[in-house]
Amino acid sequence: MNAVVLRAFGAPENLRLESVPEPRPEPGEVLLRVRACGVCHHDLINRRGNLPRTHVPAILGHEAAGDVVEVGPGVSGWSVGDRAATLQRLSCGRCAQCRAGRNSLCRTDARFFGEEIPGGYATYLAAPVAGLGRVPPGLSWEAAATACCTTGTAVHVVRTRGxxxxxxxxxxxxxxxxxxxxxxxxxxxxxxxxxxxxxxxxxxxxxxxxxxxxxxxxxxxxxxxxxxxxxxxxxxxxxxxxxxxxxxxxxxxxxxxxxxxxxxxxxxxxxxxxxxxxxxxxxxxxxxAYATTSAELDEALGLLRCGEMRPYVSEGLPLAQAARAHGLLERKQVSGRLVLLPN
Ligand SMILES: [Zn+2]
Ligand SMILES: [Zn+2]
Missing domain, CATH: 3.90.180.10 (Medium-chain alcohol dehydrogenases, catalytic domain)
Structure with a gap:
């Protein structure tokens, strides 16, 4: 598959398109065909090497949306063809924070897409279902991809925390x-x-x-x-x-x-x-205020689906232009969100 691989931390030009083996879904995972992946400020910080849990070579991107093309062992509730969008990170679903609905604070499983888990700057993504929300019919892939980190974060800061x-x-x-x-x-x-x-x-x-x-x-x-x-x-x-x-x-x-x-x-x-x-x-x-909970992602997707909020996707770029996308964001030449369109 095609993926943007970061082999050394540093400048945007270090983001290069490569052909790499397609991932297989492990137990608890589904394989997503990535339809859109948002480019976030977090990705710039990650690319520069300022996030300690990321090790190169890395595939960045925690704002992915796509359709399920394969279901891994032991996964129930997800089928081929389902539409999904990633949360920024995983959670265990069982600890005190998770049970209180604050699953962005879970310490038991804090793996982040684009850090410990290869991210969405790729044509395929093996995604643990603990980190996925369901994309309602009729919502565009661009809106779905950016829902968690923009609209969902807004729900988290304006409603939950603020x-x-x-x-x-x-x-x-x-x-x-x-x-x-x-x-x-x-x-x-x-x-x-x-x-x-x-x-x-x-x-x-x-x-x-x-x-x-x-x-x-x-x-x-x-x-x-x-x-x-x-x-x-x-x-x-x-x-x-x-x-x-x-x-x-x-x-x-x-x-x-x-x-x-x-x-x-x-x-x-x-x-x-x-x-x-x-x-x-x-x-x-x-x-x-940190990341987005599962309930907030659902709320965000619902707000976008019913038109109460509109997504701000400024431009969709092919995967090969990931470096350019980072450059634009770094020079503050973006209003709203840039998305990569891997497929
Ligand atoms: Zn983000
Ligand atoms: Zn937990």
Whole structure:
């Protein structure tokens, strides 16, 4: 089969199309014909060698969707022809976290697609069914592939972790990316006032179209004064922090009393300094948000299927253009999600 193989960590050009043996489904797995695979910021971090569980040679990609072409031993409930999309990672289904519905926190089986498990930058993917959701009929492969990591992540941050309520004001940093546009869209759908921050004036229209009431363009990422002005000095109730260390201190300055900061991205993997006094006097809550649960993937696929949310797929590229896709994303030339179309 064709696969984009990363033989050494580093530049986008290290992603090369190769012919490799087709995988066989092991017990508990199905073989998917990959119809689309999203290209995520996580993949850039992975390609650079910043994720310790990935070993080269590696096949990246945790946002795959495709149809089942073979069912491995011991698998029940899945048949040839079923449509599936991957979660980012697996879970055991039995531990305390899994039983509480927080299967993105499972420690028993935390294998990640594109890290320990060869990913979706390939024509075929042997996928453990513990990491799959069912794609409803009528949903495009591009939308299905990106549902988990963009729409599903938005469900996780806006609803599960952020507990956003109607009338609340929500700040979204990194608003023009794949997660950002979906977080803007869902917060608006759930009745919030949405203030979005983007570093690029070229992306304002896309962010407005997703539902932002106000868009703050801040190439230098010094947006807090403008956000405070827009809220009449009160600050925001909830911040969805998608950029991470580069915007974190500005985001904290945007927070109103009792605000919740949901941290879901850290694009350059940097650290932040924090004055605890700021948390104390405003009783701020800082909430991590990691990956998507099975229930959230189902919810995301349902929101997309019924048209309550729309996917933002900017372009579909052949597998051979994986390096170009990474370059475009790295240079911030993508609004929404790029997908690779292996078949
Ligand atoms: Zn992703
Ligand atoms: Zn578990």
């Amino acid at each position: 507990q956003v309520c109607p009338e609340e004001t929500v700040l979204v940093t990194g608003a023009s990316g794949g997660v950002g546009l979906q977080a803007v869209q869902l917060a608006r759908l759930d009745g919030a006032r949405v203030i979005a921050v983007t570093s690029s004036p070229l992306k304002v229209d896309a962010v407005h179209a997703a539902g932002a009431h106000e868009v703050v363009v801040s190439p230098g990422l010094d947006f807090s004064a403008e956000v405070r002005r827009l809220t009449g000095g009160a600050g925001v109730d909830v911040a969805i922090e998608i950029v991470g260390s580069r915007t974190f201190s500005q985001t904290l300055r945007c927070m109103g009393a009792g605000g919740r900061v949901v941290v879901v991205g850290n694009v350059d993997t940097g650290s932040v300094s924090l004055n605890p006094g700021l948390l104390i006097v405003k009783e701020l809550e800082i909430l991590g």
